[in-house]
Amino acid sequence: MHWPIDLIVLTFVIFCAIAAISVKDLLGTAILFGAYSFMMCLLWAVMGAVDVAFTEASVGAGVSTVFFVAAVFSTSRRTKD
Amino acid sequence: MTDLLALIVAKYNYWLYVILMMIGLYAMIAKNNLIKKLVGMNIFQTAIILFYVSIGYKRDATIPIIQSAHGGNDALAAIIHAADYINPLPHVLMLTAIVVSVATFGVAMALAVRIYQRYQTLEEDEIRMRLVDIGQEK
Amino acid sequence: MDNYPALIVVTPLLAALFAGLAAWIKERLSYPIALIGLAVSVYSAFKVLMQVIASGTIHYRMAGWAPPMGIEYSIDLLNAMVLLIVSGIAFLNLIASYKSVAQETNDRAGSFYTIYLLFVTGLLGVTATGDLFNLYVLIEITSLTSYAMVALGDQDRGPLASLNYVFIGVIGASFYLLGVGYLYMQTGSLNMADVADILSGIHGSSTVLVAFILMMIGIWIKMALFPLHVWLPNAYSYSPIAFARVVAPLMTKVMVYVMIRMMITVFGFDYIFKTLNLSHAVVWLATIAVLAGAIMALSQKNLKKMLAYIIVCEIGYMVGGAWMGNQLGMTGAILHILNDALMTFALFLAVGNMVYKLKKVDLLDLQGLFGKMPWTMAGFVLAAFSIIGVPPTCGFFSKWYLILGAFEAGAYHFAVALVISSLICAVLFFKVFEICFFEPMSEGHGHGDSHSLVAIEEAPVSMLIVSGLVSLSLIVAGLYSGTIVNTIILPFLK
């Protein structure tokens, strides 16, 4: 029964989303953002959307996080809120 | 009680997509740091992709790749039951949406770097203060 | 060769790619490639319009698949007219912008033309497509190119204005995508015609209502209707003038076209005005938009910002006309798409000439401009009269249809708002004329005789010719508006 897996991954997704927004350090946000994308990719793989999961893994978790970290290195890690 | 559980089982996926979208929308509007707003934007877009993918899902159906036609022998490939395979159309649409969201994310990151080069900060209120100073100088 | 519908959209895309290549190999080649690309596009848009007038709607199947399976272009009268407007204005603007691009983005002119062509491809694609999701992808192309171009203008405020534009633009496009998702969930198809006849069966369901609301909010954000217009003034006044001249007349008008396409083709007139009687609420919203746009334009110190708020006011006209519910209002709205595109283009061409010479266009810098730049100011005056609604020019006729429609539908508040906003526009433009004409150039030693021989420094000839051509076309469009309505708009509304 794959029903519980779906629920567990969904709770992780929402947890990562809220954490990525409320964390005070931008590099922390970058890592949580990567984790959020990876959890979404897991969720879609469970839901049978294999191509979308592959794209999200390579594009969302992979390259977006690299751009994020690169931009944070070019600017600043400091956030006020 | 049981119909409530059935209702939840039937619809929880859509409620969660709405919650995710609202997290993204809230972050985009209320957060002060520009890059935090960008994270909110990306969460907002991935929530819509989750909604599309959950439209196409069929219970106990396999992924939309037809194995039987591998050899190309058309006789065997004739009998394909649509109910066995997941609906491929939302997946196609979402491949486009993911690529569009990454492209927008890359351009927005480039803009954030340009703004930091000019104002040495990414906080919305600090930028507005420096804008006012520039306004007085001109 | 009946591939013209595809040629309209594909030749600018091919020209953009070749210009992108030329930008790296030999920079000077990208401008002629851009010209050829848009010339072919204008020619095929004209041929398609003639074909549609002669033989009705053209159906062009992409990749040869039948409509609901593959993507299909179904070009009817409304499509063909807007396509010709978009490609014509983009082509004329390209001719006029050679010098101003060389002045503003000096070392990357090749890449500027590439993004400019991609923007025009996006607009043409949005107008021509018959598929809901294809419309989303093309809206994304137009938005992405305009995010990039807005940031290239003013060094201080350009990137910030562009980033705000990104956030609001993404919210708008995502709401539209969500609306398409809700519709797909209820109908199972993405082709506009196919969705329309499935929808006629299931009018009652709340999902279709929410889908309609979501799509309208998304389109209104992209159209900068009053409460959602926050991004437009900064975006248009801080972008390079060569780009502002093409985005100001076209982007918002094409989104008005998309709204009308959704109302007529996808959801159907009777669904909107019978089952959910929203028209009164939206006409009130349009009235507020018209008045707010005009009043905010009064308080502006920069000419470009002032024109941006006038665009917000014009959008109120078109939304009010479209939602009136009767044929007169809709005719007025569609005619106003054509007229407003021409008027705004003429205004921004004149502003482009001023920016080319004066670099800064605050109202205080425009002193004595009649003496210095007589031809540009002539074009500006003609365009200003057209916005105010002086009879020979085209602005008057579309306002006339809108007012008639308002009276017929009993929406007197909208008619009153139209008249008030025309008066406010008159006040605005005469304030500008007064600054340009009467106050002498401040030579710094008290006030010499006001009509001293002021050296005429006109804008380059190419910009002048285009500006003059477009200003004259205002009068021609005005005189021929009767034929335009009878041949194109009325048969479409039947």
Next chain:
Amino acid sequence: MKLLGFIIVCLTGTLLLYGTGEFPDWGDPNSPASIHLSNYYIEKAVEQTQVPNLVTAVLADYRGFDTMFETAVIFCAGLACFLLLRDFREKKERFYRHVPTGVILHVKSGKKVLKTGKEFEHMDKDWVPSDLIIKTVCRILIPFIQIYAMYVVAHGDFSPGGGFQGGVIFGSSLILLAISYDLKTLLKRVKEKVLGIYAALGVLIYVGIAAICMPMGGNFLDYAALAPLVWDPHHVRALGMLGVEIGVGIAVTAVMAIIYINIVSEGRHDEGL
């Protein structure tokens, strides 16, 4: 601002939740979305296009027009990053490190350039002592990532994957080279001009294949019209899709590299992460 955000979020949230009232149940096979069009794709796509992976079939053939504009979006993002960030002004002063002694030289005049090699090496603001393990592992790993990327592009028809995923993986192998060594080695190996040309060339391959169908008699993007050109007319659609996927892969690779290089070095293409 926070209160305004909260109000807007609650309003849209209730609107959307009201909308989910009449949704068909999650995952039932006869919801309207999975009856009307998707049955046609599932039953007919394989015999019409000889491509087992239905998603790639619908992506590149039935709705190939969408994917063409999607590649244009990618090309546009790369061009936008180039236009926004790239500045060709040379940096005035440079830092060099004398390898044997570890002394750091601060060269003020832009014209004096020391030869980097055994004796001197470049120093930049995020300089990290070069770690032998990372360098050797990445040097071994990168070729295999690139082979895997090409496999993903080529096998888009049979297994999940295709132009975008393969292009991104190939692009990230270039980024891995820039991170493990430094940006200069990547720019020495892959010139900026080459990246710019490949970005435009990839999309041109896609649009070119689609545009050739018009003079060959078919509608735009109709692969069947390309039958005379192809060595195996029965599989013409599958081969057309493969050509299109290769074009997309090239474009996405170049664009990912352009965006990364411009963001990390803030447009000066000299030093970075």
